[in-house]
Amino acid sequence: MTETITLLHQIADLDPATVSRQLLTTVAALGGTVFACRSACTTARWLRADTETRASLKQARRIRRSWRRLAPMTGLTVTEPAPKVQADGRPLEPKVRLPRIKLTADQFGVTVTATTLPRVGLEAWQDAADDLCNAWSMRRVKISQPRPGTVIARGFRREPLDTPLPSPLLREDGAPAVAPGSLSCRDDVLLGWDEDGNAVRLNLATGAHGLIAGVTRSGKSVTVNTLLAHASLMRDVQLVVIDPNLAAAAPWWTPAHRVSDATHPDQASELLAEIREEMHRRENLFWSARTDRITGFSPELPLLMVVIDEVAHYTRHTDRKAREHFEAHLLAIASQGAKYGVRLWLITQKPSADVLSTALRTNLSARICHRVDTTEDYLHLFPDGRDLDITAADRTLPAGVAITSVTGMPTPVRMRAVHLPTEACWRINDTLTAADHQVRPLPGTTDFTKAA
Numbered sequence: 001m002t003e004t005i006t007l008l009h010q011i012a013d014l015d016p017a018t019v020s021r022q023l024l025t026t027v028a029a030l031g032g033t034v035f036a037c038r039s040a041c042t043t044a045r046w047l048r049a050d051t052e053t054r055a056s057l058k059q060a061r062r063i064r065r066s067w068r069r070l071a072p073m074t075g076l077t078v079t080e081p082a083p084k085v086q087a088d089g090r091p092l093e094p095k096v097r098l099p100r101i102k103l104t105a106d107q108f109g110v111t112v113t114a115t116t117l118p119r120v121g122l123e124a125w126q127d128a129a130d131d132l133c134n135a136w137s138m139r140r141v142k143i144s145q146p147r148p149g150t151v152i153a154r155g156f157r158r159e160p161l162d163t164p165l166p167s168p169l170l171r172e173d174g175a176p177a178v179a180p181g182s183l184s185c186r187d188d189v190l191l192g193w194d195e196d197g198n199a200v201r202l203n204l205a206t207g208a209h210g211l212i213a214g215v216t217r218s219g220k221s222v223t224v225n226t227l228l229a230h231a232s233l234m235r236d237v238q239l240v241v242i243d244p245n246l247a248a249a250a251p252w253w254t255p256a257h258r259v260s261d262a263t264h265p266d267q268a269s270e271l272l273a274e275i276r277e278e279m280h281r282r283e284n285l286f287w288s289a290r291t292d293r294i295t296g297f298s299p300e301l302p303l304l305m306v307v308i309d310e311v312a313h314y315t316r317h318t319d320r321k322a323r324e325h326f327e328a329h330l331l332a333i334a335s336q337g338a339k340y341g342v343r344l345w346l347i348t349q350k351p352s353a354d355v356l357s358t359a360l361r362t363n364l365s366a367r368i369c370h371r372v373d374t375t376e377d378y379l380h381l382f383p384d385g386r387d388l389d390i391t392a393a394d395r396t397l398p399a400g401v402a403i404t405s406v407t408g409m410p411t412p413v414r415m416r417a418v419h420l421p422t423e424a425c426w427r428i429n430d431t432l433t434a435a436d437h438q439v440r441p442l443p444g445t446t447d448f449t450k451a452a
């Protein structure tokens with residue numbers, strides 16, 4: 001410091017006392033600014049947070065305050081012997097070093113990112129996990145080491161899989177939070193959270209076709225509603241819904257581009273034939289854009305999201321010819337459609353081979369498997385499921401939890417799907433109608449099944 005001041009004095013020919021006074025004033029002002037910025041950030045974080053995250057923020061503050069006391073009790077400190085003795089001959093106090101910690105809070109708990117110390121690495125943290133869990137009042141603490149020199153202790157106040165999790169499409173009071181047309185297919189769709197509190201996201205623009213399976217009341221419709229709601233709110237997506245029971249589709253009936261609640265495969269096939277014609281039309285774009293896959297979507301060239309609920313209703317129909325015709329369309333779209341900007345999502349209670357042929361299934365690479373009855377059903381979605389330590393053939397799997405694998409995930413995870421209740425879907429439908437996104441009236445009011 002003195003050297004710097006002398007240097008400044010030499011350069012600017014200033015009085016060293018003046019320079020040091022000015023420097024002190026500047027440093028104090030800077031300190032004040034940093035403090036003010038930090039307080040502003042903390043306040044902003046608090047104001048932005050939902051109720052659960054606020055509870056975690058409070059817990060994070062307690063963890064920080066007690067860290068100096070807790071670290072030595074859990075064996076996470078290093079004591080360095082004092083190198084010198086004092087002038088009066090008494091030895092200096094040994095120096096106790098604590099891992100430096102950084103805390104972040106979310107709706108599930110607190111993540112503590114710590115630096116390692118000599119002999120206080122991953123193993124020491126793992127040994128301390130139970131004590132940390134008790135001291136921090138967590139339900140579980142998970143220790144990991146993302147890179148050398150850093151250890152992460154993730155404390156869970158609540159288990160992601162055990163709790164209903166709100167959809168980001170809704171505000172805390174349940175009202176719609178997203179304006180029609182404000183989303184694009186390039187925006188990620190938050191499907192849910194895995195058991196370690198990581199978000200599971202799906203991107204329609206870069207993603208693939210998908211398959212959703214699960215027994216009755218396992219949570220299929222709620223998951224499908226998340227997909228359909230996002231698709232309906234995206235300005236560059238056209239939605240085609242085929243739903244023989246009109247179970248999943250009801251709130252999306254009025255704003256969808258095409259809909260069918262037909263019970264015979266022939267009528268469903270008509271819509272699929274239209275999709276194939278559109279694919280054919282889009283073929284020309286490949287020449288002009290010098291590409292072999294459509295990657296940019298717009299209201300003029302929308303992504304086509306085709307959702308078929310209870311697909312077994314058509315693929316196991318008693319009319320063999322109609323059934324085969326429907327299956328041929330389905331296979332053509334599944335194998336060719338992605339590059340033309342079509343995303344096909346099929347929903348079924350049973351994913352067995354008599355419902356979906358292996359050729360068709362292979363093309364549906366995103367998989368969401370809610371609770372199923374048998375291991376065979378589960379293996380139809382996850383052929384290497386026996387090597388995983390998770391299964392969907394589990395009677396205790398709660399509604400809304402699914403084994404999930406989407407593009408970009410290294411392995412399937414157990415996921416709690418976000419909850420978008422039917423009433424909320426209707427409120428989103430109201431916002432779509434108010435914004436002039438209604439394509440047709442509700443069934444029963446006027447009899448037509450095709451978009452105007």
Ligand SMILES: Nc1ncnc2c1ncn2[C@@H]1O[C@H](COP(=O)(O)OP(=O)(O)O)[C@@H](O)[C@H]1O
Nearest residue numbers: 164216217218219220221222399400417418419
């Ligand atoms: N993600 C979820 N979070 C919380 N509860 C859910 C979730 N998914 C489903 N449920 C509960 O389970 C019930 C049945 O779900 P639903 O989607 O209708 O099942 P399915 O379509 O498989 O028959 C819902 O009414 C709801 O109470």
Ligand SMILES: [Mg+2]
Nearest residue numbers: 217220221247
């Ligand atoms: Mg259902």
